[in-house]
Amino acid sequence: MGEIIHEELYRQLVERCNDAIIYSDREGIIRLWNKGAEQMLGFTADEALGRSLDIFIPENQRARHWEGYFRVMETGSTRYATELLAAPATCKDGTRISTEFSMTIIRDAAGAVAGTAAVMRDVTARWQKEKALRSRVAELEKESGGR
Secondary structure: OOHHHHHHHHHHHHHHOOOEEEEEEOOOEEEEEOHHHHHHHOOOHHHHOOOEHHHOOOHHHHHHHHHHHHHHHHHOOOHHHOOOEEEEEEOOOOOEEEEEEEEEEEEOOOOOEEEEEEEEEEOHHHHHHHHHHHHHHHHHHHHOOOO
């Protein structure tokens, strides 16, 4: 594949992916917001670009988020490059959803940390089903006397 074809492939992968793909710089300012992020969180790219990640981080999670975020910016490493992180998110309309995402560190040409990219998925429906199943199992165990 030629260079232009690769660039077009990457562009289409990001633009057409159903998962949210979000890139933020060292300060946590959103620099890339794909269609998947628009659909999941309700903010258009025009509304999100240039704003803080706080637009979708629940207020009660922000201190913890920023502590971890700036540690990643300082160290240049994160365990969430290989593990999924589960975290709530707040949509534009105020709805809270459950998400899972992985992160990758983005470096500039000199190798310095430039920011992070996250690939996020809304797992709210799955979490609700799992919660209902756990509740039903607990009911059945109670009815059977824990046998």
